[in-house]
Amino acid sequence: MRRYLCSNFFTTYLPLPISGSGSFFDSDDNTLKIWDLETGEEVVTLTGHHERVNAVVVTPDGKQVISGSSDSTLKVWDLETAEEVVTLYGHRDRVNAVAVTPDGKLAISGSSDNTLKVWNLETGEELFTFTGHAFSVEAVVVAPDGRQVISGSLDNTLKVWNLETGKEKDSCTFTGHSNEVITVAVTADGKRVISGSYDKTFKVWDLETTKELFTFKSHISRINAVAVTPDSKRLISGSLYEVIRIWNLETKEQVSLLIGHTQSVNAVAVTPDGKRVISGSDDKTLKVWNLETGKDIITFKGHTDKVYAVTVTPDGNRVISGSSDKTLKVWNLKTGEELFTLTGHTESVNAVAVTPDGKRIISASLDNTLKVWNLETREELFPLIGHTDQVYAAKVTSDGKRVISVSWDNTLKVWDLDRREIIASFSGDGPLRCCAVAPDGVTIVAGEASGRVHFLRLEGV
Numbered sequence: 001m002r003r004y005l006c007s008n009f010f011t012t013y014l015p016l017p018i019s020g021s022g023s024f025f026d027s028d029d030n031t032l033k034i035w036d037l038e039t040g041e042e043v044v045t046l047t048g049h050h051e052r053v054n055a056v057v058v059t060p061d062g063k064q065v066i067s068g069s070s071d072s073t074l075k076v077w078d079l080e081t082a083e084e085v086v087t088l089y090g091h092r093d094r095v096n097a098v099a100v101t102p103d104g105k106l107a108i109s110g111s112s113d114n115t116l117k118v119w120n121l122e123t124g125e126e127l128f129t130f131t132g133h134a135f136s137v138e139a140v141v142v143a144p145d146g147r148q149v150i151s152g153s154l155d156n157t158l159k160v161w162n163l164e165t166g167k168e169k170d171s172c173t174f175t176g177h178s179n180e181v182i183t184v185a186v187t188a189d190g191k192r193v194i195s196g197s198y199d200k201t202f203k204v205w206d207l208e209t210t211k212e213l214f215t216f217k218s219h220i221s222r223i224n225a226v227a228v229t230p231d232s233k234r235l236i237s238g239s240l241y242e243v244i245r246i247w248n249l250e251t252k253e254q255v256s257l258l259i260g261h262t263q264s265v266n267a268v269a270v271t272p273d274g275k276r277v278i279s280g281s282d283d284k285t286l287k288v289w290n291l292e293t294g295k296d297i298i299t300f301k302g303h304t305d306k307v308y309a310v311t312v313t314p315d316g317n318r319v320i321s322g323s324s325d326k327t328l329k330v331w332n333l334k335t336g337e338e339l340f341t342l343t344g345h346t347e348s349v350n351a352v353a354v355t356p357d358g359k360r361i362i363s364a365s366l367d368n369t370l371k372v373w374n375l376e377t378r379e380e381l382f383p384l385i386g387h388t389d390q391v392y393a394a395k396v397t398s399d400g401k402r403v404i405s406v407s408w409d410n411t412l413k414v415w416d417l418d419r420r421e422i423i424a425s426f427s428g429d430g431p432l433r434c435c436a437v438a439p440d441g442v443t444i445v446a447g448e449a450s451g452r453v454h455f456l457r458l459e460g461v
Contacts, residue, residue: 032056032067032077044082048075055098057107059121066107066121068095074109076121086124090117097140099149106163108149110137116151118163130161134410134427153427176203176212181447183225183434187232190439192249194235195453196223202237203453204249207438207445210455214252225267229291230274238265244279246291258289260296267310269319271333278319278333280307286321288333298336302329309352309363313375320361322349328363330375342373344380351393355400360417362403364391370405372417384415386422393434398441402458406432412446414458426456 032046032053051070058065064085065077074088074095093112100107106127107119116130116137130151139152142163149161179198186193186207196202202223204213221240228235234255235247244258244265263282270277276297277289286300286307300319309322318339319331328342328349347366354361360381361373370384370391389409396403402423403415408431414424431449438444444456 059104068098070094099140101146110140112136177451180449184436189232196226198222227268280310282306322352324348364394366390
């Protein structure tokens with residue numbers, strides 16, 4: 001790559017590939033031109049595209065050129081005869097980038113339709129489509145081994161794709177819910193994921209195979225919260241109605257109801273010993289339940305608005321809650337006493353999490369920020385700023401070093417707590433509402449407002 005051509009209309013820069021014979025190609029007037037680099041003479045013009053040519057690439061043997069155009073097509077040209085060999089149709093918007101595998105058998109294209117497509121150059125057949133970017137794909141490159149493709153997008157992300165499987169490397173997305181996925185949880189054994197949705201169902205997935213195992217449909221209203229007992233045998237769900245349901249994950253049956261809240265149940269958590277459930281509600285209270293008897297043991301009162309988040313410290317002694325009143329409260333689980341209140345957020349607190357050592361709290365808010373608090377000194381340590389819209393969920397990895405957050409800005413972010421910075425980001429196709437981290441600390445599940453469930457892996461961060 002020796003020169004760059006500036007397009008006045010789009011004010012972007014287009015790379016000009018050099019062929020093995022020393023010719024190069026220009027693409028600004030719907031054509032491709034072949035030039036002799038030694039004499040500077042134009043050898044031939046290739047015409048056929050109806051709109052601007054945005055990308056060109058030469059096959060490794062130097063015999064063919066592939067061009068991508070704003071007319072949504074790719075064309076394959078014979079360099080010896082200067083004839084069009086085949087046109088590749090499939091994209092629904094302009095083609096911005098094209099790459100060829102080292103063996104010269106496959107072409108990969110990136111488009112403003114947010115997808116990449118893989119083509120068989122011999123047959124002209126579209127083999128498969130990579131979807132996952134939220135905005136236009138602007139750059140594509142093939143790894144030297146010919147097995148992976150890297151794409152760059154206007155969604156500010158790069159994605160790595162497996163050319164052999166046709167999937168995004170170390171991540172996958174599943175559909176099945178017909179409405180927003182609002183809550184997700186991972187069983188303590190790390191084998192299953194539970195997703196709850198506004199479609200009034202929750203689904204159980206196999207985390208290893210990422211296959212849907214079964215669906216519970218007994219709720220008559222949207223599901224707001226799910227939690228799993230430490231033995232991975234029981235599931236607790238809270239819904240728009242004030243009822244909390246307990247399910248047996250082995251028999252797939254509902255085993256009991258917890259009745260006591262007077263409004264929607266927004267959050268549920270289980271104590272480390274698996275004996276008690278804590279719930280937070282629109283009725284501004286938290287309740288502690290005996291999981292065996294189903295009895296309401298104690299009610300925490302103090303918030304002045306809806307309770308959206310609940311978690312328990314690792315020692316099982318304290319409960320932390322987050323509310324629409326913009327505060328976090330810390331409670332004594334045994335006595336029900338409010339110990340103290342943490343203030344600093346300027347909007348509703350949607351999520352709370354505690355580090356495994358029990359020393360720090362992480363809160364997520366509609367004010368677009370996360371905050372890290374010292375549980376002992378009761379002070380805010382620092383904010384985590386990077387999301388551009390409301391933050392709906394936050395989780396801490398098992399080693400206590402990283403925080404995972406999801407936001408209405410369509411992104412999941414991974415934060416290094418020591419460095420206080422973002423170290424990785426994933427973009428969904430729409431707003432992300434919830435997340436969970438598996439016990440292995442590297443597998444992440446995120447629920448999207450569209451109903452999709454994303455399975456991701458943290459590698460090398």
